[in-house]
Amino acid sequence: DAKTTQPNSMESNEEEPVHLPCNHSTISGTDYIHWYRQLPSQGPEYVIHGLTSNVNNRMASLAIAEDRKSSTLILHRATLRDAAVYYCILLSGNTPLVFGKGTRLSVIA
Amino acid sequence: NAGVTQTPKFQVLKTGQSMTLQCAQDMNHEYMSWYRQDPGMGLRLIHYSVGAGITDQGEVPNGYNVSRSTTEDFPLRLLSAAPSQTSVYFCASNRYGQGAYEQYFGPGTRLTVT
Numbered sequence: 001d002a003k004t005t006q007p008n009s010m011e012s013n014e015e016e017p018v019h020l021p022c023n024h025s026t027i028s029g030t031d032y033i034h035w036y037r038q039l040p041s042q043g044p045e046y047v048i049h050g051l052t053s054n055v056n057n058r059m060a061s062l063a064i065a066e067d068r069k070s071s072t073l074i075l076h077r078a079t080l081r082d083a084a085v086y087y088c089i090l091l092s093g094n095t096p097l098v099f100g101k102g103t104r105l106s107v108i109a
Numbered sequence: 110n111a112g113v114t115q116t117p118k119f120q121v122l123k124t125g126q127s128m129t130l131q132c133a134q135d136m137n138h139e140y141m142s143w144y145r146q147d148p149g150m151g152l153r154l155i156h157y158s159v160g161a162g163i164t165d166q167g168e169v170p171n172g173y174n175v176s177r178s179t180t181e182d183f184p185l186r187l188l189s190a191a192p193s194q195t196s197v198y199f200c201a202s203n204r205y206g207q208g209a210y211e212q213y214f215g216p217g218t219r220l221t222v223t
Contacts, residue, residue, distance in 0.1 A: 042217075043199045043214030049209065096157045097142070
């Protein structure tokens with residue numbers, strides 16, 4: 001399985017943009033880049049996914065490098081509710097999601 | 110549309126007891142999975158199913174059984190509970206989508222084995 005590398009933790013000020021990086025240098029052509037997050041004491045929650053082009057939805061934006069070896073999840077205005085562990089996962093076909101350690105995002109008021 | 114539901118929310122078992130964690134989804138999803146999450150750790154895949162009558166093992170299947178007789182339900186059975194199975198268990202479901210699907214998770218069952 002292609003693996004991802006994320007920083008263990010990041011900190012952001014409330015109402016500032018947050019850029020969460022993910023490296024995936026061994027990504028294959030059929031791998032989608034997925035992001036999930038897990039708020040304290042809750043199950044994981046889907047955030048966004050993409051293949052080649054940048055993607056936007058109501059929660060976040062996903063910027064994918066041209067060579068697809070890295071991507072960045074962008075939260076445009078961090079709120080206290082965005083404090084969570086964020087997981088970057090590569091997925092192809094119908095293999096199940098495999099979670100790594102993720103990035104723990106702290107948001108400071 | 111209730112999404113993914115799990116029962117019970119909390120459970121305490123004694124070593125050696127067996128029990129079944131229930132999971133149901135009302136989204137007509139083909140795919141269902143079970144994960145466990147130990148304190149301070151990431152999620153690990155236990156078993157998954159790509160449709161009724163089909164199941165497969167994940168990373169940590171030992172000590173657990175699953176069956177999938179209907180699209181809606183995917184129960185997880187602990188055969189003989191051990192303290193090492195103390196964890197939070199999450200059930201998830203998704204539509205078949207060739208890597209482009211969204212997975213939906215239930216609220217979890219917190220299990221303590223004494």
